[in-house]
Amino acid sequence: MKFPGRRKSKHYFPVNENGRIAFDYNFHQKGSVYVVGIDQFLVDIEVEVTEEFLAEHNIPKGESILLGKELAENLCREFREKNLITGLYAGGAVGNTLHNYSVLSDDQSFALGCISENIKVGGDAFNYICNTNSHVDFSNVCPIDGELGRAICFITPDRERTFGVAKGIMNELDQKYIPEKLITGAACLLISCFLLRDETSPIFASTMKAVKLAKKSGVPIILAMGTAILIEQKKEFFLKFIEEYINVVALNSFEATALTGFEDPLKAGEQILEITDLILLTVGPSGLYLCGHVDDQYSRQTTHQLHTKSIIEYNKYEYSRAMKKSKCKNAVKIYAHMNPYLGGPGTIKNTNGAGDAALAGLMHDMVANSYHRKLLPNATKHIGDHLLYSSLRQVCKYSSRISYEVLKQNSPRLSHGLPEKEDSLKESYWEK
Numbered sequence: 001m002k003f004p005g006r007r008k009s010k011h012y013f014p015v016n017e018n019g020r021i022a023f024d025y026n027f028h029q030k031g032s033v034y035v036v037g038i039d040q041f042l043v044d045i046e047v048e049v050t051e052e053f054l055a056e057h058n059i060p061k062g063e064s065i066l067l068g069k070e071l072a073e074n075l076c077r078e079f080r081e082k083n084l085i086t087g088l089y090a091g092g093a094v095g096n097t098l099h100n101y102s103v104l105s106d107d108q109s110f111a112l113g114c115i116s117e118n119i120k121v122g123g124d125a126f127n128y129i130c131n132t133n134s135h136v137d138f139s140n141v142c143p144i145d146g147e148l149g150r151a152i153c154f155i156t157p158d159r160e161r162t163f164g165v166a167k168g169i170m171n172e173l174d175q176k177y178i179p180e181k182l183i184t185g186a187a188c189l190l191i192s193c194f195l196l197r198d199e200t201s202p203i204f205a206s207t208m209k210a211v212k213l214a215k216k217s218g219v220p221i222i223l224a225m226g227t228a229i230l231i232e233q234k235k236e237f238f239l240k241f242i243e244e245y246i247n248v249v250a251l252n253s254f255e256a257t258a259l260t261g262f263e264d265p266l267k268a269g270e271q272i273l274e275i276t277d278l279i280l281l282t283v284g285p286s287g288l289y290l291c292g293h294v295d296d297q298y299s300r301q302t303t304h305q306l307h308t309k310s311i312i313e314y315n316k317y318e319y320s321r322a323m324k325k326s327k328c329k330n331a332v333k334i335y336a337h338m339n340p341y342l343g344g345p346g347t348i349k350n351t352n353g354a355g356d357a358a359l360a361g362l363m364h365d366m367v368a369n370s371y372h373r374k375l376l377p378n379a380t381k382h383i384g385d386h387l388l389y390s391s392l393r394q395v396c397k398y399s400s401r402i403s404y405e406v407l408k409q410n411s412p413r414l415s416h417g418l419p420e421k422e423d424s425l426k427e428s429y430w431e432k
Contacts, residue, residue, distance in 0.1 A: 294334050
C-alpha cells in the first residue's frame with residue numbers, strides 16, 4: 001500500500017518506534033488485504049451530440065437512463081457509420097473505482113459481474129479487460145453467452161455527460177458467482193445503486209446475497225449512488241436499504257437532493273448521517289465534502305480557520321478519523337470540505353469518472369486502515385474502531401487530487417498513479 005505526498009520512508013505506514021516495518025511475506029500468507037466490487041460490466045462509447053439531439057430522443061441531459069435495445073442498436077450503428085465515436089473505454093461506476101483503487105494502491109481488488117463467455121479479440125469484453133488494471137482480479141466473474149453492456153456517453157457542447165445504457169448481459173449475475181469466503185474476507189464491499197434498479201433481475205438477488213454476507217461479517221459496505229432519476233424513483237427503497245446495510249455512501253449534489261430534499265450539501269450530508277456512517281459528497285466545481293461520525297473522546301479539532309455555512313463551524317473536527325456510529329459511545333457529527341485541487345484543470349476534458357476517482361481515494365484510505373490494523377492490532381492508532389486511516393481533511397485532499405487527474409483527461413479511469421512529488425509544491429515542503 002502506498003500514498004503520495006510528504007512521506008519519506010519513515011512516514012509510510014505501518015511504523016513502529018524503530019521506523020518503517022517492511023511488508024513481510026508471512027503477513028501475506030495470513031491473508032491479504034483486498035476489496036471486492038460488484039458491477040454491471042460496461043464499455044463507454046463517447047459521442048459528441050447537440051442538446052437538440054438529446055431532446056429529439058427524449059434523453060434527459062446529465063442523467064443515466066436505460067435505452068431500448070432497438071434504439072441503442074440504431075444509435076450505435078449510426079455513430080459508427082458516420083464515424084462519430086470519439087472514444088471507447090472500459091466503464092461502469094464500480095469498475096472505474098476498482099481500477100483506480102488498484103492503480104493508486106498497486107494492490108489487489110476483485111471484480112464480480114458478467115462477462116461474455118466467448119471473448120473475441122477486439123470485442124467489447126476483450127477491450128474491457130485490456131483497459132482494466134492488472135491488479136483487478138476477474139477470476140470469479142460469471143460467463144454468459146451474449147454481449148457486454150454498453151453505456152453511450154453523449155457529450156454536449158458544454159462538456160456535460162449524459163448516459164444511455166444498453167443492458168446486454170450486465171444483469172445476469174447468478175448468485176453462485178458470489179463467493180462467500182471472498183466477501184467475508186474483504187476489507188470492504190463496493191456496490192452501486194444501478195445493481196438494485198430491477199428487483200426481478202438476477203444481479204439484484206446476487207447483490208443482496210453479498211451485502212447480507214458482508215454485514216454479517218462486519219465488512220464495511222460502500223454504496224455509489226449513480227443517478228438522481230433512479231433515486232427519485234426508488235427513494236424509500238434506498239433510504240431503508242442504506243439504513244439497514246450501508247456504511248459509506250458516495251453521491252453527488254443532485255443525488256443528495258433527490259435522497260433528502262435538501263439542495264444545501266451540508267444539510268443533505270447531515271440528514272444522511274442519520275442512517276449511515278460516512279458520506280462522500282461531490283459538488284462539482286465547488287469540490288467535495290466528507291461527513292461522518294467520531295466518538296467525542298477521539299475527536300480532534302482543526303488548526304485551520306473555522307468556517308460557518310448552513311452548519312456553524314462545520315469543520316471544527318475535520319482532523320478526526322471517522323468511525324462507525326455504532327462504535328461511538330457519544331457520537332459527534334464531523335465534516336470537512338475541500339475545493340478542487342489547484343482550482344481544477346484549466347480545461348475540463350471529462351466529468352465522467354471524477355466521482356469514481358474521488359471514491360477510490362477514500363476506499364484506499366479505508367483499506368490502508370484495515371491493513372495497518374491487521375499488521376499492528378495493538379497500535380495506539382486502533383484504540384478506537386475507526387473506518388479511516390487518515391483524518392477527514394486529509395482524505396478530502398487526497399480524493400480531490402485524484403479527481404483532478406480524471407478531469408484533465410478523456411478517459412474516466414486513471415492511466416497512472418500520482419507523482420511522488422507534486423510540482424505545485426515548493427521543494428521545502430518535502431524536507432519537513
